[in-house]
Structures are given as structure tokens and as C-alpha cells.
Amino acid sequence: MSTTLVYVDARSLSADGLGKAEHELLTVAGQREGDVVVALSAPHDAAADLGRYGATTVVVPSADTAAAPAAGPAAFVAAVARDAAADVVLLTNSLESKEIAARLGVKLTAGVITDVVAVEGDVFTKSVLAGAYTTRSTTGPHLAIVTLKANSVEPGATGERSAEVRTLEAPDPGPAAIIERTEVKPASGRPGLTDARVVVSGGRGLDGNFGPIEDLADALGAAVGASRAATDAGWIDHSYQVGQTGQTVSPQLYIAAGISGAVQHKAGMQTAQTIVAINNDPDAPIFEIADLGIVGDLTEVLPQATEEIKKRKG
């Protein structure tokens, strides 16, 4: 009997349900044969609810593993993977998940495949070299540790089932950085950049004013993104940067305004399902990958788009 192990950060689980990226992982796991086991990063009252998303068993650590970022969850997931004799371990594509995946690769002598966009049996599809190629990989006879990009699959329907909940001793993570103090960023009310369905990004063409980008993002319920030119200029925090050295996003709709479309930017967004580009240069490279190109001044186009969307939403 094969077992798919899914790592779920307990912070993505609340009384309202499960985060979308984690729901996608459980959807992919449910499409595979065999049991679906969840390794939850911390004890949680709603652990059994993960049965609604297809988990057969949820294994919770005896204590929160997050105090030692990446090292704590990795030690715990490795213990669960051994215990459950997992064939595949699925994680989200966040920076922390990728670090956990790397540590799991070492601990379990496993193959690690990141940025995956589709899973068929033991074949994992990803987009590489700034999206110029699509590769299909396996880890041969070895355990596969896979990080799945958000918005790769439609989250499946939820049921009424409860999962069996088991507790496993949280192993000592060994030498690790320990969080001593946490400051919670004020909530923007917008979805997170990496798992948003819609992202509105701005670049150097904004000339320092992200207002029109934020207005359009709010009208669409979208996340805000940026090019490196914009983050380097200090117009917006680096955490908003999309691209090779920033975040990788794969939303259903990506709107790029005042962004030329450098290969390093495209590397982080060109797997978006629909790309809309707004640029006053008809020869801007971003138009080569855009599904809809608008040649115009963004200071005119963005407010008009926002106005029209608000009007249609009533």
C-alpha cells in the first residue's frame, strides 16, 4: 500500500478551514493511490478536520516544531515519513517549505523536486530555465520530496470525514536557529502573493507611485507584486518582488504594469494562466508572453481599469 505524506503548517489551519496552497496539496495527494497522511507542524484543535480534505491520518508533534524554523518541522516530517513508510512527501512551494524539503532530502536520502506544477503518478512536471523548458522528472527508486507551486490544481471538494489523529514525539532538531521574538506585520487585507489567484504587479514605469497598482489590486481582491527595479528603488518592500531572486507566482491572472519583461522577472511569473501587460513601449518584451497587451500610459490605463471593475461589481 503506498502512502503520500503531506506537510501542513498548522498556521494554515483555522476554524474557517485550510489555506488554499495546502488544500491543493491534499487534492493532489487524494488523486494518488493509497493513504494520505498529514504531518502537522504543531498540535491543533482542528487536526481531525483535515479528514474533510482527504487526510486518512494526521500525525501531530508532541510540541510545536516551529520554534526552530525549518529544522524543527524537517526533523518531525522525517520521523513521520519513516514511520509511515511514505513514497512521496508533498509540501507547498514557500521559501520555508523549500528549506524543509532540502533538509528532508539529506535526512531521508531522497530526491527533491521543487517548483512542481503537475503530478502524474511518480512523474513530476516543472517549468525551468526562466520557463523556457518544461521538464518531467522522477526520483527513480528513491523517496520523492516535492514542493508544489500554488494554483497548480483546482482545490477538490471537501467532505464530512474526520481523520485519525496520532501524536508522535517531536524529535530534537539538532543545532538550529531559534526564534526568540516575533513581530506580526499589520495585515494588509490582501491575499498572500504566492497563493493569490490574481496578482497586480508594478515596475519602474510606476515612477515611485504604487497607488494605482494597489487600487486595482483591491478592486480585484488581488495581491500586489513588483519588479526588482521597483523594490531596489525602495518604492515597495523586497518581499513583494516577483522573479528569479524574488517570489515565484503562478496565479490565474497576472497583470504587469510598467514592467519591461526582463528574463529574470518572467522566471517568476510566466506560468500564470493569463498574463495582461500594460506598457507604453509596443516593443517591450513582456508583450511576447502576454495574452492581452495594452499599449498605453499606466497612469491612464490603471485608473480606468479600476473604475470599470468597481462599476461592474456595483
Ligand SMILES: Cc1cc2nc3c(=O)[nH]c(=O)nc-3n(C[C@H](O)[C@H](O)[C@H](O)COP(=O)(O)OP(=O)(O)OC[C@H]3O[C@@H](n4cnc5c(N)ncnc54)[C@H](O)[C@@H]3O)c2cc1C
Ligand atoms: C541576477 C539577477 C537577478 C534578478 N532578479 C530579478 C527578479 O527576481 N525580479 C525582477 O523583476 N528583476 C530581476 N532582475 C532585474 C531585471 O534584469 C530587470 O532589471 C528588472 O526586472 C527591470 O524591472 P522593470 O521591468 O520594472 O524596469 P525596466 O526594465 O526599466 O522597465 C520599465 C518599463 O516600464 C515601461 N514604462 C515606463 N513608463 C511607463 C508608463 N507611464 N506607462 C506604461 N509603461 C511605462 C517602460 O516602457 C519599460 O518597459 C535581476 C537581475 C539580475 C542580474
